[in-house]
Amino acid sequence: MALFDFHTHTTISDGAADPLTMARRCLANGYAAYVCSDHVDAATVDLRVPQIVAACAEVARALALPAIPAVEITRVPPEAVARVAAQARRLGARVVVVHGETLGDHPQPGLNLAAARCPDVDILGHPGLITAAAAAAARESGVHLEITAAPLHAMTNGHVVRVALSEGAPLLLDSDAHRPDSLLTAARAEQLLLGSGLRPEQVEAVRARAALALLARRGIEIPEPAPAGA
Template sequence: MRARGLGAEIIVVHGETIVEPVIPGTNHVAVSCPEVDILAHPGLITVDDAELARENGVTLELSARKGHCLGNGHVAGVAREVGVPVVIDTDTHAPGDLLDYDMARRVGLGAGLDESEVEEALVKNPRKLLKGNGII
């Protein structure tokens, strides 16, 4: 992928959030590419696309961003069903969007994750992604 060649250490693709116009099929293309690290706010992702994400090492995002977060429960459920990892992210557009650990934890719990899944989404999965890309 060109982004990696240009020095990108983490590749995040803007998913098919339910609140913004995104070209249908974007989720599928993103999870079909092993160079993608995270599919951000994938909205109503299908089970088939989540399985592709798992097979290609693509992590799904649970977003704290207003609007994007409306799909979090669906994303968390599908991710759990197929065994694809998730991360909790802010999709920060301004300093006020940043989260502390406690708020990020509540985003995960609100999406339906249990305490151990929240720990994975906030600590283990990001660490694994960073190690896998040689960042840490």
Template sequence: MIDLHTHSLFSDGELIPSELVRRFEALEYRAVAITDHVDCSTLDFVVPRIAQAAKELTESQPVMVVPGVELTHVPPMSIADLCRKARDLGARLVVVHGETIVEPVPAGTNRAALEAGVDLLAHPGLITPEEVGMAAEKGVFLEISGRKGHSLTNGHVAKLAREFGARLVIDSDTHSPGDIMGETLARKVAMGAGLPPAFFDELMSNAHLLIKRAGYRL
């Protein structure tokens, strides 16, 4: 199992990185990305600390920890620049907080993230067919979310992604211990999105591809 979207105390999560990773280890995960919320005011504080924690934790326990960020509620015109800065500071996985239907995310965020070539567009809500085509073309992965509210449009995202050939991953968007998904629940979330049971292996394979693209080997 791999989860590429989690949060720690460096943003609005409840756990310090070491406990967050330990809880994933207890569920036999192979890799987890810590992708705390950032904007222009917190980027330079959060990323180096996550990067250092990820390095030390990867060296001291069996779960590979990938340092990342989630650019959240930032003006769409700022996404490309913040993505570059995040990578320069040590983020190996750049996620953008997509246009979920349960939060007032600025219109145009999905498109700006795709144009910037981020790694993962999280819970992209009622993403358009044109945007899903862009995701496929640019190699931006789309998320099936296990988080309450964000998951309401999983079926829409899954249907268009399969139609246009965009790659999908499944993540918990963990903020608290109870958010972490075991494999049984993750499979049910995928099926609830309308994906056939056998497609779960492709979701994990896609997550593995993102890990590899970030420069890691499992």
């Protein structure tokens, strides 16, 4: 099963390693693609998205690993999320994550709902004590709710899973890695998904279907990795 992870950071924002170093570890860990989703806000989106796009082109060239430019819209007021998301897409971001209402931070109330309603958003990152209304809006918009591997944000994973399942919103797992050691492995991903309260058959569904649905929605094609020994 190919490993997907749409939420990682580099030295383009507050990560500890440059994109090539992160991507090398992704390759070693069996990722199907590298996704660089550094933090942007209204002030930094114009500067950072072109850097992310260039870094992904360099990774694809150097490592022959598919590399997808993305962003995490962070500390943007709810009413500005749609504008920053549209701007990030115009500049070349193909996946848009929004830094949701995690209990590890002090985001503004209403942020989850604004992100869940926005057609340019793909993933509502670490959405904390997300409401049923926001999860229902995410289902309507096709926005994935994130189960996170980041210790600062992971305390509400069980709640996120429960509300997503009851409202029919799609789920996926991301690392939110700020350093290579925090990137996922297949074994770690399975542990985290089981630990979030999913049953084994639900884990398989989340791992297989969620990423493919997201990629298909944005028309992003990832070649199947060659089988080992081929």
